[in-house]
Amino acid sequence: MITKHITEVTTRFNPFKKPSKTCRVFLAYLPANARTTMKINTTVLPRDSPEPSFLKLKFKDGKEMQLDTEKLKINDLEEEVDRHSRTLNRKADLEG
Amino acid sequence: MITRHSYYNTYTWLSSPSHRTSASGAMAPILPICSRCLHHLHNKPTTFTTYRTLSTASAITPAPPIHQTTTSVPPIARFPPTQPPSHKPPEYRKTQLHRQYTSLLRSAPLLLLFQHNNLKATEWMAIRRELHSALLATDESLNTSYASHIKFQAIQAGIFESALLVAEHYDPSSNNNASTPHPTDPSTSSSAQIPNHLPSPQDPTLTHSLSHHAYTTAHPHKKTHPLRPLLSGPLATLSFPTLSPPHIRTTLSILSPKAPTFPAPLRRTNPGYWDATTQGGLQKLLLLGARVEGRVFDMERIRWVGGLEGMEGLRGELVGILGSVGMGVTGALEGVGRGLWMTVEGRRGMLEEEEKGKGGE
Structure with a gap:
């Protein structure tokens, strides 16, 4: 997963529900020095909380991406994020 | 047997010079054996040695222990007791x-x-x-x-x-269904393969x-x-x-x-x-x-x-609760006596006042 264009990650999940896996694995995909390059806000909900999990990303070009982690698996999420990151990569290459 | 042989050898060695001396004269016996030995050889029962060996064997072999007469000894386990076969290979x-x-x-x-x-x-x-x-x-x-x-x-x-x-x-x-085969069961002979082994x-x-x-x-x-x-x-x-x-x-x-x-x-x-x-x-x-x-x-x-x-905190809390209960009980018990005393005192005061009033009139 291309993470170098992400500037902010906001996520909230209830670990006792199955869809939280997507958010948790996404957090595990971020590199070891991620906290120095981006802002990460994580909220762990209590066990009986009915709130759905969500993930919000901000990119360097200002684009915000709200992802529905209740439906998306980690592979789908990776695809979504990489689609935008690749365009940013291309832009950076053309600017040289 | 050994002693008898040695005795026989000694005798033959002692008798040999006489044998040599008489070789020139009269015919000497081919195999000189003493009369005592000859007597033994003739009268000895043939099964003597075998019989003695048998009797010794039966005296040495111990009787089987009591528990072996009621339950049979299972065949020897084919794995060490600390390494029983596992569902997954143990080396992983x-x-x-x-x-x-x-x-x-x-x-x-x-x-x-x-x-x-x-x-x-x-x-x-x-x-x-x-x-x-x-x-x-x-x-x-x-x-x-x-x-x-x-x-x-x-x-x-x-x-x-x-x-x-x-x-x-x-x-x-x-799960305690380990097999304890009965000795009369034909499957428990020593060559039988009992499942847990x-x-x-x-x-x-x-x-x-x-x-x-x-x-x-x-x-x-x-x-x-x-x-x-x-x-x-x-x-x-x-x-x-x-x-x-x-x-x-x-x-x-x-x-x-x-x-x-x-x-x-x-x-x-x-x-x-x-x-x-x-x-x-x-x-x-x-x-x-x-x-x-x-x-x-x-x-x-x-x-x-x-x-x-x-635990320390809970003990402190418990002491506090018990203390307050004690105070309450003391108060309640005291209350009855105090009420009675108050009534009696009040009544006495009233009577005294009445007497004073009467004396004044």
Whole structure:
């Protein structure tokens, strides 16, 4: 997963529900020095909380991406994020 | 026999000179044997030696022990007792991890589950160091020694899940159908192959947690365990040898501080905690939940357990409650007497006043 264009990650999940896996694995995909390059806000909900999990990303070009982690698996999420990151990569290459 | 031979030899050696001297004269006997020996040879029963040997043998062989006459001795096991056949090959790392996790789950009353997101080795080291020093301080204040037994280790989620099921749903003592064959049973001859001595993992009499029986007993509960959603991704456990709220409070104030009950250590008193490496590691640790004496707790419930006062605090509270009850009882009992006294005093006062009034008139 291309993470170098992400500037902010906001996520909230209830670990006792199955869809939280997507958010948790996404957090595990971020590199070891991620906290120095981006802002990460994580909220762990209590066990009986009915709130759905969500993930919000901000990119360097200002684009915000709200992802529905209740439906998306980690592979789908990776695809979504990489689609935008690749365009940013291309832009950076053309600017040289 | 030996003595007789030696006697015979001696005799022949002694008689030989006479034999040589008489060789020129009269005919000497070809085989000179003394009369006593000849007598023995003629009159000795032929089965004498055999008979003696037999009698000696029957005297030496002991009678079989009593228990062997009621139950037969099973054939010799074909595996060492410490290495019974397992469901998975024992030489694999995952098998040994399974053993380790089962033992951990059975022995530790409290397990905290954390997610660790790409922690570096130095960050792990810093966190463990800070945790250990804080727990040592708690130990000193409480006069206990748990700090060295509180372990923070990364685990493999899949194997941990399987071990959890075995630890919770499989009781080795419930499976006691080991074979005790009766001696009259023809299948218990020494050449018979009794099932629990065949090196097969499917054998129902093998009761260890890696056995096939343990697997089939625990496996149906796989989908229903409440801790199951937590067991994915990078996980770490913090295991406690005992349920001690002051130690939990110390741990939470280090690993996931929250201001009023679990404050982080001060920068002035504990600069190592505010080190960039430690803080970098702590940001990547997420407290997910806990397993407390077989029950599943979330973060808030764990904070509640950590907020408890422990045995000392509870004792103080109990003394307070009992003291207040005693005061109340004393008050209630006193109240009746005091009421009576007040009435009698009041009545006396009234009578005195009446007498005074009468005297005045």
